Amino acid sequence: MSTAPLLDVRDLEQRYTLPRESVFRPPGQVRALxxxxxxxxxxxxxxxxxxxxxxxxxFARVVMALERPTAGQVALLGRxxxxxxxxxxxxxxxxxxxxxxxxxxxxDPRQTIAxxxxxxxxxxxxxxxxxxxDRVAAxxxxxxxxxxxxxxxxxxxxxxxxxxxxxxxxxxxxxxLIVADEPVSALDVSVQxxxxxxxxxxxxxxxxxxxxxxxxxxxxDYLCDEVAVMYLGRIVEQGRPEDLFExxxxxxxxxxxxxxxxxxxxxxxxxxxxxxIASHSAVTTGCPYASRCPLGDQHCRExxxxxxxxxxxxxxxxxxxxxxxxxxxxxxxx
Amino acid sequence: xxxxxxxxxIVVDNLGVRLNTSRGPAQAVRGVSFALTRGETLGLVGESxxxxxxxxxxxxxxxxxxxxxxxxxxxxxxELVGLADSDYCRLRGNRISMIFQEPMTAxxxxxxxxxxxxxxxxxxxxxSAAQARREAIALLDRVGLPDPARRVxxxxxxxxxxxxxxxxxxxxxxxxxDLLIADEPTTxxxxxxxxxxxxxIADLVExxxxxxxxxxxxxxxxAENVQRMMVMYGGTVVESxxxxxxxxxxxxxxxxxxxxxxxxxxxRKGTRLxxxxxxxxxxxxxPSGCTFSDRCPxxxxxxxxxxxxxxxxxxxxxxxxxxxxxxxAERVGALTA
Numbered sequence: 001m002s003t004a005p006l007l008d009v010r011d012l013e014q015r016y017t018l019p020r021e022s023v024f025r026p027p028g029q030v031r032a033l034x035x036x037x038x039x040x041x042x043x044x045x046x047x048x049x050x051x052x053x054x055x056x057x058x059f060a061r062v063v064m065a066l067e068r069p070t071a072g073q074v075a076l077l078g079r080x081x082x083x084x085x086x087x088x089x090x091x092x093x094x095x096x097x098x099x100x101x102x103x104x105x106x107x108d109p110r111q112t113i114a115x116x117x118x119x120x121x122x123x124x125x126x127x128x129x130x131x132x133x134d135r136v137a138a139x140x141x142x143x144x145x146x147x148x149x150x151x152x153x154x155x156x157x158x159x160x161x162x163x164x165x166x167x168x169x170x171x172x173x174x175x176x177l178i179v180a181d182e183p184v185s186a187l188d189v190s191v192q193x194x195x196x197x198x199x200x201x202x203x204x205x206x207x208x209x210x211x212x213x214x215x216x217x218x219x220x221d222y223l224c225d226e227v228a229v230m231y232l233g234r235i236v237e238q239g240r241p242e243d244l245f246e247x248x249x250x251x252x253x254x255x256x257x258x259x260x261x262x263x264x265x266x267x268x269x270x271x272x273x274x275x276x277i278a279s280h281s282a283v284t285t286g287c288p289y290a291s292r293c294p295l296g297d298q299h300c301r302e303x304x305x306x307x308x309x310x311x312x313x314x315x316x317x318x319x320x321x322x323x324x325x326x327x328x329x330x331x332x333x334x
Numbered sequence: 335x336x337x338x339x340x341x342x343x344i345v346v347d348n349l350g351v352r353l354n355t356s357r358g359p360a361q362a363v364r365g366v367s368f369a370l371t372r373g374e375t376l377g378l379v380g381e382s383x384x385x386x387x388x389x390x391x392x393x394x395x396x397x398x399x400x401x402x403x404x405x406x407x408x409x410x411x412x413e414l415v416g417l418a419d420s421d422y423c424r425l426r427g428n429r430i431s432m433i434f435q436e437p438m439t440a441x442x443x444x445x446x447x448x449x450x451x452x453x454x455x456x457x458x459x460x461x462s463a464a465q466a467r468r469e470a471i472a473l474l475d476r477v478g479l480p481d482p483a484r485r486v487x488x489x490x491x492x493x494x495x496x497x498x499x500x501x502x503x504x505x506x507x508x509x510x511x512d513l514l515i516a517d518e519p520t521t522x523x524x525x526x527x528x529x530x531x532x533x534x535i536a537d538l539v540e541x542x543x544x545x546x547x548x549x550x551x552x553x554x555x556x557a558e559n560v561q562r563m564m565v566m567y568g569g570t571v572v573e574s575x576x577x578x579x580x581x582x583x584x585x586x587x588x589x590x591x592x593x594x595x596x597x598x599x600x601x602r603k604g605t606r607l608x609x610x611x612x613x614x615x616x617x618x619x620x621p622s623g624c625t626f627s628d629r630c631p632x633x634x635x636x637x638x639x640x641x642x643x644x645x646x647x648x649x650x651x652x653x654x655x656x657x658x659x660x661x662x663a664e665r666v667g668a669l670t671a
Contacts, residue, residue: 051525261555
């Protein structure tokens with residue numbers, strides 16, 4: 001970490017208040033983010049994995065400054081996004097853009113591709129729209145579409161092409177960071193591969209950083225330099241993909257890895273133990289994963305584990321990280 | 335039922351479905367044939383628009399009225415194609431049932447889950463309300479819903495996605511069907527929940543001696559959950575065979591392409607995914623001849639002349655390709671056996 005990171009997130013907390021159920025009791029709270037700290041360096045990518053409800057999408061929304069966090073700070077290029085005046089924040093958005101999951105819902109069906117892709121520029125620069133045409137054409141070519149596509153409407157494109165349009169819209173401001181929330185999960189397998197390859201090419205070409213949010217471990221493994229595993233609003237393990245996937249140190253990461261179906265002959269059923277469903281609102285004293293963890297004991301239920309170093313650039317929040325790392329690891333696919 | 339255990343339960347012969355789409359009539363399914371005996375499991379794999387869901391819906395008799403179905407579907411020897419709607423109503427949810435992809439929309443938000451699970455029992459088995467309720471609680475318990483006696487009167491929005499999928503499974507199983515069709519039952523769920531749901535379905539299929547058709551776009555889910563599989567593309571079956579056999583040695587360039595295009599765990603950053611060029615064609619404008627010819631790396635002129643026949647490429651293993659000599663020389667799939 002010799003140079004300053006592109007994105008510096010410190011102790012991020014986000015709480016949502018639930019509807020009040022009784023006039024005599026304070027309303028309940030959901031702790032969607034519970035002290036998340038990460039850094040992303042320029043040109044590098046961070047993957048965030050976890051189940052639904054783990055806080056991945058809340059994290060994305062807070063990093064994109066679409067929501068104000070309850071506590072903590074998000075600094076991009078040294079500027080705290082939550083302290084910027086609205087006007088400056090809008091201009092700062094040039095540096096960070098987002099690609100959403102659903103390419104059908106994220107493009108306005110009544111606008112032409114040219115307008116959709118140029119929209120960030122019209123907001124930022126307010127110049128005459130005709131001057132943007134060259135830039136729109138250039139960015140469409142970069143994502144593998146044609147100039148002629150500018151006059152078309154979203155319904156004329158397939159899912160994969162729409163996701164390319166969404167990426168073009170994010171790229172046109174020449175951002176330094178793109179936050180992509182499940183960018184390929186709505187796409188067919190053959191098209192998913194095309195979009196992932198495109199994202200990798202664009203990163204090499206422009207030195208972009210990605211924050212890639214996905215439930216698919218293989219997608220994150222393919223595109224990211226570092227991976228953070230989230231569970232109930234906390235990072236429970238973080239490190240390079242090879243560390244996480246070959247020497248995982250948290251039982252939750254292990255459970256996620258084991259649950260991935262493997263495409264190979266003689267697969268057969270691998271039985272998995274039933275797991276209790278965890279709750280957000282309950283405030284537990286110990287490790288939040290203890291109730292689901294096969295290794296959990298009294299100590300785990302009483303003392304919350306700190307995120308600590310278990311290897312070079314490899315962090316895990318588990319009292320028994322060493323024991324987990326010593327277990328035989330789940331087999332990889334070829 | 336024991337005396338007919340070696341007879342196929344369902345025989346599908348040369349099934350064809352023509353749908354009226356906004357772009358004109360489209361042949362969504364062409365020449366699909368298979369047979370399934372009791373207790374057998376079959377997987378259907380393919381991308382969106384390949385015809386796998388339309389095949390399933392035609393077995394359920396749930397296609398729109400404008401659809402034209404040709405060929406034959408026989409359940410225990412009785413023809414289902416052209417069956418009157420009132421007769422189909424006696425089969426659906428009784429002898430054939432289906433689990434849908436979206437547990438959020440497959441349940442009616444206005445009715446308690448108990449009533450929804452009890453509905454097929456009251457309808458098909460004429461159970462009394464009290465009897466059906468008791469049975470519904472037992473079913474909800476069997477599918478692993480915690481505290482079913484108390485939660486039977488809860489509404490769908492009070493459950494998580496995985497729990498809702500358990501409720502739809504309980505509904506599908508209520509009348510102990512002979513054939514269960516599961517259309518992407520876990521696509522909307524997390525991986526850990528996906529594992530639990532697939533385990534549950536596998537247990538129930540075994541326990542009740544049902545046949546199952548599992549539809550998925552995920553080769554991993556298919557590899558782990560069914561005995562036989564069919565790969566569909568552009569409305570036709572392009573490869574079929576025992577699951578192990580297909581994964582050991584894939585015959586069709588499309589199956590191989592799907593397999594190679596998956597991002598794999600443990601493949602390092604910087605390795606490129608091998609894509610299939612182009613996009614999934616619209617059913618209304620499929621190429622003539624082999625449906626995959628426009629995207630196939632091995633295409634020759636002959637491929638575009640006529641739809642290739644199914645070629646025998648191994649024990650019980652067929653591929654609809656005239657170039658299997660070239661495609662199978664690469665032994666795709668073998669390395670991960």
